[in-house]
Structures are given as C-alpha cells and as structure tokens.
Amino acid sequence: MIRETRLVENFLDMVKISSPSKDERAMGDYLIKVLEEIGLEVKEDNAGELNGGNCGNIIGILKAPGKKRLLFSAHMDTVVPCEKVIPVVENGIVKSDGTSILGGDDKGGIASIIEMLRVIKENNLEHPEIVVVFSIAEEVGLLGSKSFDIDSYKVDFGFILDSSGKPGKIVTKAPSAARGTIKIIGKPAHAGISPESGINALTVAAHAITKIKLGRIDLETTSNIGLVSGGQATNIVMPSVVLDYEARSLSNEKLNYLLEETFETFKVVCKEFGAKIEWNIKVEYPGFALEDNEEVIEIVKIACKKLGIASETVSSGGGSDTNIYNSKGIPCVNLAVGMSKVHTLEEYIEIKDLVDLSKILIEIIKG
Numbered sequence: 001m002i003r004e005t006r007l008v009e010n011f012l013d014m015v016k017i018s019s020p021s022k023d024e025r026a027m028g029d030y031l032i033k034v035l036e037e038i039g040l041e042v043k044e045d046n047a048g049e050l051n052g053g054n055c056g057n058i059i060g061i062l063k064a065p066g067k068k069r070l071l072f073s074a075h076m077d078t079v080v081p082c083e084k085v086i087p088v089v090e091n092g093i094v095k096s097d098g099t100s101i102l103g104g105d106d107k108g109g110i111a112s113i114i115e116m117l118r119v120i121k122e123n124n125l126e127h128p129e130i131v132v133v134f135s136i137a138e139e140v141g142l143l144g145s146k147s148f149d150i151d152s153y154k155v156d157f158g159f160i161l162d163s164s165g166k167p168g169k170i171v172t173k174a175p176s177a178a179r180g181t182i183k184i185i186g187k188p189a190h191a192g193i194s195p196e197s198g199i200n201a202l203t204v205a206a207h208a209i210t211k212i213k214l215g216r217i218d219l220e221t222t223s224n225i226g227l228v229s230g231g232q233a234t235n236i237v238m239p240s241v242v243l244d245y246e247a248r249s250l251s252n253e254k255l256n257y258l259l260e261e262t263f264e265t266f267k268v269v270c271k272e273f274g275a276k277i278e279w280n281i282k283v284e285y286p287g288f289a290l291e292d293n294e295e296v297i298e299i300v301k302i303a304c305k306k307l308g309i310a311s312e313t314v315s316s317g318g319g320s321d322t323n324i325y326n327s328k329g330i331p332c333v334n335l336a337v338g339m340s341k342v343h344t345l346e347e348y349i350e351i352k353d354l355v356d357l358s359k360i361l362i363e364i365i366k367g
C-alpha cells in the first residue's frame with residue numbers, strides 16, 4: 001500500500017523548503033496544498049502572530065463522525081543552517097550535501113503522516129477521525145504546540161512523530177525542564193588601587209557553584225551551567241556575572257526541589273559576600289510519564305507486532321510537543337522517525353525507516 005517512491009519524493013521536496021523556526025511560511029503553504037489535495041479540511045491557527053512568526057500551526061482534519069479522534073503531529077521548523085538544503089540519496093540513505101542540516105527532524109515525521117493519509121484515501125481504508133497538526137517553532141521552545149488550542153479538537157490521544165532512533169521506539173516519559181539566567185551583582189573597584197572595596201561577582205558565583213548540585217543528580221535529574229559571561233577588564237573587580245543554567249527531571253517534584261535548593265544556596269552565598277542576585281529561571285515545559293498499560297502505548301505496540309517490528313518504550317532526555325499535549329491532558333507518545341545525528345551537518349535518515357514508520361501509522365489507524 002505504501003508507495004516508497006512517492007514517499008521519498010515528498011520527503012525530498014520538503015527538505016528543500018527552507019523553514020527555520022518562526023519562518024515556516026513556505027513550508028506551511030506547501031502543506032496546506034498537499035492536505036487539501038488529499039481531501040482534508042485544512043485550517044491555520046494564529047500561533048504565528050502570537051509568537052512573532054510568519055506562519056501558524058497547520059491543522060488538517062479527516063472526518064469520521066462517531067469514531068475515536070486521533071492526533072498525529074510533527075513540527076515544520078528545523079534548526080539552522082537550513083537554507084538551500086541539497087539532499088543526497090545514497091545506498092538507501094538520505095543526507096545533506098554536508099553544508100546544511102537535512103531537516104529529517106522533523107520532515108521525516110511529516111512525510112510519514114502524509115503517506116499515511118494518501119494510503120487511507122487511495123485504498124478507501126476505514127479510519128478513525130484524524131486530526132493532523134504540523135506545528136511551528138518547536139525547536140525554539142515548543143511555541144507552536146503551546147499556542148495550539150488542542151482542547152477544542154477533543155482528541156482521545158495522540159502520536160507525535162519527533163524522536164530519533166528506529167521506528168518501534170516509543171517515548172513514554174520525558175523530563176520537565178527549567179532554563180534561564182542567574183545574575184550575580186557584586187561591586188566594581190580598581191583591581192590594583194582598591195580591590196578590597198569591590199565585590200568580585202565571579203568569586204561569589206564560584207563559591208556558590210561549589211555548593212550546588214550539577215551534572216547527573218540522579219537517574220531522573222540533571223542540571224548544568226552552560227555559559228558564563230561577565231567582566232570588563234583585568235584591572236576592574238568583576239562587577240557582575242551571568243550564568244546560563246538549566247535543570248531537567250522526569251519528576252516535576254524533584255525539579256522544583258532542585259530549583260529551590262539551588263536558589264537558596266545562591267542567596268545565602270550572595271548574602272555572605274554582600275552581593276545581590278537576580279534569579280531568572282523558569283520552567284520551560286512540563287514533563288510527562290505515561291503508565292505502561294496506557295491505551296495509546298498498547299496501540300503502537302500492537303501495530304508494531306503485526307508488522308514484525310520490535311517495539312520498546314523508553315524515556316527521553318529532551319522535550320518535544322509531546323510534553324505540551326500531555327500537560328493539556330491528552331495522552332500522547334513520541335514515536336521514533338529514524339532521523340539520526342539531528343541538529344548536525346551529518347544528519348541522515350534511512351528510507352527504510354520512513355517506510356516502516358508509515359506502515360506503523362497505517363496499522364495504528366486500522367486499529
């Protein structure tokens with residue numbers, strides 16, 4: 001039923017369309033046309049306006065009154081460099097020419113959804129009600145899914161296609177993450193004439209850093225300071241320093257506890273030195289952890305079994321639109337697309353994986 005040539009051609013067409021975050025217009029227009037041609041009712045929401053982009057989330061609906069409603073979603077935006085992607089097909093693998101990313105993240109997911117829809121129509125397959133969402137600005141903070149009014153579509157559960165790894169891998173847990181800056185404000189002074197009248201912000205930060213938890217904290221929790229910036233010259237006691245900090249945990253409670261503990265430590269150390277602190281850390285997205293017996297997981301496992309594809313449930317270390325939809329009360333899993341080395345110039349995807357994922361989707365809708 002799957003037409004591999006059509007699937008690959010569609011994928012190649014899409015990776016050639018430049019679609020950095022908040023600049024998905026060309027991609028959105030392409031998808032509106034494709035979905036309308038297949039016969040879906042197509043809408044675009046106002047997520048673009050809300051987030052300073054030029055395109056909203058593209059939504060396609062394939063009606064089946066009275067049946068279950070399933071969400072299938074993948075994101076339209078890609079990381080840079082994604083201008084003028086030249087895909088190269090070699091030995092069953094699609095990669096870029098080495099000067100850009102490929103964009104299999106997440107156009108591999110989109111291609112599989114489109115192939116699923118075409119197969120349904122072409123073969124007159126019985127299907128549940130299908131809501132397709134191609135989201136914007138996933139790579140810059142899950143902005144499209146955050147703005148998407150999923151409640152009004154009343155979906156029962158969803159399948160997000162946005163994980164690396166072989167099709168059959170089902171992400172059922174992902175962390176919540178907090179991110180932002182910690183600014184330590186000391187006091188400038190001439191480093192040679194009157195260093196004792198200054199407060200070196202870096203010294204304060206260093207003391208605090210030796211007392212907080214960083215790196216892998218437990219199996220579910222990590223934290224990191226990834227960037228440090230401050231200072232003016234060697235002869236000035238450093239007046240302020242900014243630490244870019246993030247923390248993640250599969251447990252929302254553990255994350256909140258870690259953030260409180262870290263903030264408290266910084267406050268105490270700042271007080272000791274007479275420095276001030278500006279704490280600007282926010283929870284960027286909530287985590288999710290589905291129970292193993294959730295229907296949405298069972299459906300994927302059964303689909304894989306019918307196809308002889310091995311399935312496994314895993315927890316992820318990163319966030320995706322899946323986090324947002326789960327937090328809005330829709331049980332959703334994130335399925336592996338086959339994309340590899342994403343966010344690098346070496347990104348590639350195996351054609352067999354695109355085909356396998358499309359087959360899994362078709363089995364899912366057959367139920």
Ligand SMILES: [Zn+2]
Pocket residue numbers: 075105106138162
């Ligand atoms: Zn992605």
